Amino acid sequence: MATAVESFRRHSVAGTSLQMISDELGLTKSAIYHHFRTRDELLEAILEPVMGELEKLVAAAESARGSRAQADAMLTGFVALAVAQRTLIPVLTGDPGVGDFLRSRPDWSAVVQRQLALLAGVEPGMAGQVKAAVVMAGIAAAVGVDYPEAGDDLARLQDELVTAGRRTLGLRSPRGA
Amino acid sequence: MATAVESFRRHSVAGTSLQMISDELGLTKSAIYHHFRTRDELLEAILEPVMGELEKLVAAAESARGSRAQADAMLTGFVALAVAQRTLIPVLTGDPGVGDFLRSRPDWSAVVQRQLALLAGVEPGMAGQVKAAVVMAGIAAAVGVDYPEAGDDLARLQDELVTAGRRTLGLRSPRGA
Numbered sequence: 332m333a334t335a336v337e338s339f340r341r342h343s344v345a346g347t348s349l350q351m352i353s354d355e356l357g358l359t360k361s362a363i364y365h366h367f368r369t370r371d372e373l374l375e376a377i378l379e380p381v382m383g384e385l386e387k388l389v390a391a392a393e394s395a396r397g398s399r400a401q402a403d404a405m406l407t408g409f410v411a412l413a414v415a416q417r418t419l420i421p422v423l424t425g426d427p428g429v430g431d432f433l434r435s436r437p438d439w440s441a442v443v444q445r446q447l448a449l450l451a452g453v454e455p456g457m458a459g460q461v462k463a464a465v466v467m468a469g470i471a472a473a474v475g476v477d478y479p480e481a482g483d484d485l486a487r488l489q490d491e492l493v494t495a496g497r498r499t500l501g502l503r504s505p506r507g508a
Numbered sequence: 509m510a511t512a513v514e515s516f517r518r519h520s521v522a523g524t525s526l527q528m529i530s531d532e533l534g535l536t537k538s539a540i541y542h543h544f545r546t547r548d549e550l551l552e553a554i555l556e557p558v559m560g561e562l563e564k565l566v567a568a569a570e571s572a573r574g575s576r577a578q579a580d581a582m583l584t585g586f587v588a589l590a591v592a593q594r595t596l597i598p599v600l601t602g603d604p605g606v607g608d609f610l611r612s613r614p615d616w617s618a619v620v621q622r623q624l625a626l627l628a629g630v631e632p633g634m635a636g637q638v639k640a641a642v643v644m645a646g647i648a649a650a651v652g653v654d655y656p657e658a659g660d661d662l663a664r665l666q667d668e669l670v671t672a673g674r675r676t677l678g679l680r681s682p683r684g685a
Contacts, residue, residue, distance in 0.1 A: 343604045346522025424649075425602030427520045457657040461668040464653045465676070469646025472601075476641045480634040491638040499642070499676040 332377050336419055344374060344428025374432055381419065382439050384412055389445045398452035399502060405449040406466065406496045413474040414489045421475030424468060453500050466496045509554050513596055521551060521605025551609055558596065559616050561589055566622045575629035576679060582626035583643065583673045590651040591666045598652030601645060630677050643673045 334355050338347040349370055353363045367373040388408035395401045413420045423429045433439050450463035470492050481488050497504060511532050515524040526547055530540045544550040565585035572578045590597045600606045610616050627640035647669050658665050674681060 340604060341608075343520040343522040345520040345524075346605070422604075425604070427517060427599075427603070428523070431518075457655045457664070458668055458671070460653075460655055460657075461650055461665070462672045462675070464650035465643070465646030465669070465672045467646075468649030469642030469644075469676075472645030472649075473638055473641035476637075478634045478637055480637075487634070488638070491635055492642070494635070495639045495642045495676055498639070498678065499646075499672055501675065 332373070333418075335373055336377060336422060339426060339428075340418070340422045344370070344426050344432075349373070371432060374429070375436075377419070378423070378429075378432070378439070381412070381416055381423070382442060385409075385446065386442045388412060389442055389449065392449050393445070401449050402453045402500055403497070403502050403505070405446060406500065406502070407493055409446065409467070410470060410474075410489055410492045410496065413470055413492070414485050417474050417485075420471050424471035450500060453502065462499050462501075466499050469499070470496060509550070510595075512550055513554060513599060516603060516605075517595070517599045521547070521603050521609075526550070548609060551606070552613075554596070555600070555606075555609070555616070558589070558593055558600070559619060562586075562623065563619045565589060566619055566626065569626050570622070578626050579630045579677055580674070580679050580682070582623060583677065583679070584670055586623065586644070587647060587651075587666055587669045587673065590647055590669070591662050594651050594662075597648050601648035627677060630679065639676050639678075643676050646676070647673060 335347065335352050338351055338355065342351070347370065349363050349367065350360055352373075353360045356363075367376065388405065392401050392404035392408060395404045433443065447460070447463050447467060450466055451459040453459055454462065473495070474488070474492060478488065481491075494504070496502075512524065512529050515528055515532065519528070524547065526540050526544065527537055529550075530537045533540075544553065565582065569578050569581035569585060572581045610620065624637070624640050624644060627643055628636040630636055631639065650672070651665070651669060655665065658668075671681070673679075
């Protein structure tokens with residue numbers, strides 16, 4: 332699965348075949364087929380745990396009191412997930428193949444829509460929706476960038492992404508910083 | 509070229525062949541080959557005018573006085589370009605095939621790096637770099653989303669994206685709004 336994600340990153344989902352993955356691993360194609368009959372089955376296996384995590388975060392954020400607390404819980408949860416899945420998240424959010432796949436799983440599309448609604452809830456109407464879209468796509472891409480200053484300090488990266496997201500959404504830091 | 513962009517959006521660059529485009533247009537493959545011998549040549553022809561525009565925007569922003577005015581000029585210019593190229597920009601920024609291609613053209617990679625440096629110049633170090641990455645990727649993705657409230661009102665979309673970007677970067681609106 333790690334080999335598949337690396338291939339998705341380099342060649343995109345549509346440009347990746349099970350044959351390429353088995354070649355990369357030095358396995359026969361039938362060894363891969365034993366686990367995944369199609370690329371979609373492989374993609375589903377990769378997405379399943381991340382979407383499960385995201386659904387838990389969305390449900391927890393929805394249970395917070397008030398739209399600002401809900402947006403903040405969603406933001407901080409998503410940033411933590413994005414940092415923990417730093418290799419995977421930028422690949423998943425930019426690739427048209429993943430978008431197609433999500434549309435074929437209405438339960439997962441619904442989770443993404445609930446996430447967007449939570450982030451958009453701070454400001455009514457389109458103003459909130461545009462900011463939610465900027466924050467979600469922006470964080471998913473920015474988490475994959477190399478910042479020389481950060482090195483391996485993922486806590487620093489996480490802090491900076493939360494700060495950026497709060498600014499965009501118009502949320503104050505809980506400690507007023 | 510419009511057919512190619514639509515295919516990139518649906519199937520990503522790696523999942524698009526010149527054969528698919530000629531099939532879609534009801535042309536023979538040799539009719540396409542008359543104009544583009546490879547998919548990279550086609551991608552280059554699509555990117556050329558956009559990168560030319562972006563380079564002009566970057567040069568204009570660099571000539572503004574002070575880092576805040578530079579960042580604001582870069583932001584407003586990029587949002588205007590993204591709205592004008594609303595079909596193309598979300599495809600170009602998310603696709604790994606485009607990233608690979610940009611790396612093969614150091615002159616174009618340099619333009620993107622200058623754009624990021626202008627947006628990051630408001631705040632020193634990593635704090636500014638993270639916000640620049642969020643703004644650039646966030647706007648490129650958010651411009652492609654459908655907002656029911658906006659309909660065909662692209663000026664409204666442009667305003668909302670500029671507002672979101674200024675917030676993230678910590679820039680005031682010139683009129684203090």
